[in-house]
Amino acid sequence: MKNATTMLMENGIKPSYQRIRILEYLMSHRTHPTVAEVYNGLIDEIPTLSKTTVYNTLKLLIEHQIVNEILIEEKEVLYDVAEEDHGHFKCVSCGDLIDFNLNEAPPAVPTGFVVQSVHVYYKGLCNKCSGKQHKE
Numbered sequence: 001m002k003n004a005t006t007m008l009m010e011n012g013i014k015p016s017y018q019r020i021r022i023l024e025y026l027m028s029h030r031t032h033p034t035v036a037e038v039y040n041g042l043i044d045e046i047p048t049l050s051k052t053t054v055y056n057t058l059k060l061l062i063e064h065q066i067v068n069e070i071l072i073e074e075k076e077v078l079y080d081v082a083e084e085d086h087g088h089f090k091c092v093s094c095g096d097l098i099d100f101n102l103n104e105a106p107p108a109v110p111t112g113f114v115v116q117s118v119h120v121y122y123k124g125l126c127n128k129c130s131g132k133q134h135k136e
């Protein structure tokens with residue numbers, strides 16, 4: 001994977017220190033953090049950082065398809081580096097959000113439509129939780 005500075009520059013985004021660190025945070029924390037988690041993870045290092053800056057930077061990165069927003073939680077938006085298209089499985093029992101590979105191409109869109117991002121969300125029981133249920 002390219003480094004954060006290169007990714008920003010290739011997308012015509014000025015690679016300010018805060019933008020670089022926010023993108024690096026997402027690249028090194030593949031845990032689908034919220035705005036608050038990104039902010040809390042960086043505030044010690046960047047005392048001048050504001051939640052608005054984190055939010056606006058993530059918005060900018062989404063516009064350039066460097067970052068995906070995940071809208072699987074009712075209350076919070078989660079963020080993920082758009083390294084490769086992958087699906088998300090939300091376990092309604094343990095609350096885990098699990099990445100899985102998309103092996104099959106998504107359903108085709110009508111002629112003339114251009115897909116810019118693919119979001120595949122499932123909700124259900126992960127293998128641990130469905131296994132537990134099976135034994136009971």
Ligand SMILES: [Zn+2]
Nearest residue numbers: 091094126129
């Ligand atoms: Zn589970």
Ligand SMILES: [Zn+2]
Nearest residue numbers: 080086088099
């Ligand atoms: Zn993910």
